Amino acid sequence: MSVGIVSYGAYIPKYRIKVEDIARVWGDDAEILSAGLMVNEKSVPGLDEDTATIAVEAARAAICRAGVDPSRIEAVYTGSESHPYAVKPTSTIVAEAIEATPAMTAADFEFACKAGTAGIQACMGLVQSGMADLGIAIGADVSQGAPGDALEYTAAAGGAAYIIGSNESEMIAVIEDTFSFTTDTPDFWRREGMPYPEHGGRFTGEPGYFKHVTGAARGLMDKIGTSPEDYDNAVFHQPNGKFPQKVAKMLGFSKEQIKPGLVVPRLGNTYSGSCMMGIAATLDQAKPGDRIFATAFGSGAGGDAFSFRVTDRIDEVRDKAPKVEELLANPVYMDYAMYAKHKGKIKR
Template sequence: MNTGIVSYGAYIPRYRIKVEEIARVWGDDADSLSSGLMVHEKSVPDIDEDAATIAVEAARAALIRGGLDAGRIGAVYTGSESHPYAVKPTSTIVAEAVGATPDLTAADFEFACKAGTAAVQACMGLVASGNIDLGLAIGADVSQGAPGDALEYTAAAGGVAFLIGSKDSEMVAVIEDTYSFSTDTPDFWRREGMPYPEHGGRFTGEPGYFKHVTKAAEGLLKRLDTDPKEYDYAVFHQPNGKFPTRVAKMLGFSKEQIKPGLVVPRLGNTYSGSCLMGIAATLDQAEPGDRIFATAFGSGAGADAFSFRVTDRIEEVRNQAQTVEEMLEDPIYIDYAIYAKHKEKLKRA
C-alpha cells in the first residue's frame, strides 16, 4: 500500500532576534558568525508559546490545508527535544486541541532533531498496515542554547505537521521510500534536569552530521537506484546554512536543488521541525510530478532519508493555509533583553 503526505502545516513565531544583537551582548564578531554559520536571524517564541502550542498550530494548519476531518486521525506522534513536560505527553494535548477522537494511539518521540521524521516513519507503518486511516506526525521545538554558547546563535522555534495517509486521491506527495542509518555517537546531549544541552565539539560535524546524512542518503539512492540529478529538489537537516550546503555538494546535489527549502538563514534551527520545515517550504513551490529528496539528522546519532513524488493535488491545497514564506515575512525584531525574557533565561527570585 502506498503512503504519502495528504496535507502539511507549519507554524513560525513572528518574533526574531538578529545574530548581530546576540553577538553585541557577548562581544563576538557578528559578521564572522553570520557568514560562517550562514544564519542572519532566528525565530523566538512568545512568552506563552512552547513546543505544545506550536505543534497545535502546525496541526491545525495541516487539517485546514487538506480540508480534513480530525476524527479520521488514528495516531498522533509529536517529536521534540523541548516537550513542556518531562512526564506527560504533548501528543494528547495536540489530539484534543485539534478535535481528534479518543480512539487513537498517541506518544511523544525524542531523537534530537530527527524526532519529527521518526514520527513520520511510525505513521507510515500504521497507515500501510491498515491499522489507521490518517497519522499525524509533528516536529516542534522551542530549542535551547545556553547564554553565550554557540548554540544560542541558531537555536530557534517552530514546528511542522504532516498528515500521513494512503488514499491516492488525497496525497499531495507520495513517499516512494525511506531509509535510516543510526549509531551511538555522543555529539550532543542534555541530561535530566539540565536546562541546556551540551555538544561534543569535534563530534558534531564529521562523525555526527556528515557521516549519518551521507550514509542514509546514499542508502536510499542505492535502494531506489536513483541519482541526485533525477530529483528537482533536495532538503537536508539545517543546524546552520553551512552544513546542508556542504553535504548537498558531497552527495551531488546542486545549490539550485536545495535553495527553495533552505530556510535556516532567516529562521534558525527549529530542531525537530528543521528538515520538515524545509520540505514544507519546498512543497509550497513544487509542481505536480516533481521529486523531492530529503534527509533529516538527529544527534546521538541518526539520519532518516525520504524520496517524495509530488502529485496533482498540491495545486488544490497549497494556498489553503499560510506558506512558510508568508510566515517568514513581516517579523517583529526584539533585543537581547526581551529575548532573554521570552526564553526564560532570567528567573524571578
C-alpha cells in the first residue's frame, strides 16, 4: 500500500531578532558570527506563543490547505524538545483544537530535532497497516539557548505539520521510502528541571550531525538504488546555514538542489520544525513529478531520511494556506531586552 503526504502546513511567529543585536550585548563580533553560522536573524515567539500554539497553527494550516475533514485524523503526534508541560501531552491540546477528538490516538515525541520526522514515520506505519485513516505529525519548538551561549544565536521558534494518508488520489507527495540511522551519541542534552540545554561543542558536528545525516542519507539511497542526480531538491536539518551546505556537498548534492529549502539564514533553527520547515518551503515551489530528498537530524543521536515524489495534486492545494516565504515576510524586529522578556530570560 502506498503512503504519502496528503497536506502540509507551517507557522512562524512574526517577531525576529538580528544576530548583531545579540552579539552587541555579549561583546561578540557580529560579522564573524553571521559568516560562520550563516544565520542573519532568528524568529522569536510572542508572549502568548509556545510549542502548543505553534503546533495548533501549523496543524490548522495543513487541514485548510487540502480541505481535510479533521474527524478522519486518527493519530496526532507532536515532536518537540520544548513541550510546555513535563507531564501533560501537547498532542491532546492540538487534537482538541483541530476537532480530531475523541476517536484517535495521541502522543508526544522527543528526539531533539528529529522528533517531528519520527512522528511522520509512526503515522506512515499506522495508515499503511489500516489502523488509522489519516495521521498528523508535527514538529514544533520554541527552542532554548542560555544567555551568552552559542545556541542563543540560532535557537528559534516555529513548526510544520504533515498529514499522512494512504489514498493515492489525495496525496500531494508519495513517500517512496524512509531510512533511519541511530546511535547513542550524547552531543546535546537537557536534564529534567534545567532551563537550558548543554552541548558537546565541537562534538556536535562530528560524531553528531555529519555521521548521522550521512549515515541515514546513504542508507536510504543504497536501499532504494538512487543517487543525488535522481533528485530535483534536497533538504537537510538546519542547525545553522553552514552544516546543511557542507553535508549536501559531502553527499554529492548541489547548492541549487538545497536552495529552495534553505530557510535558516532568515529563520534560525526551529529544532523539531527545522527539516520539516525546509521540506514545506520546497513543496511550496515544487512541480508535479519532482523528487525531493530529505534528512532530519536529532542530537542523541539519529537521522531520518525520506524520498518524496511530488504528484499533480500539489498544484490544486499549494496556495490554500500560507507558504513559508509568506510567513517569513514582514517581520517585527525587537531588541535584546524585549527578546529576553519574550523568552522568559528575565525572572521576577
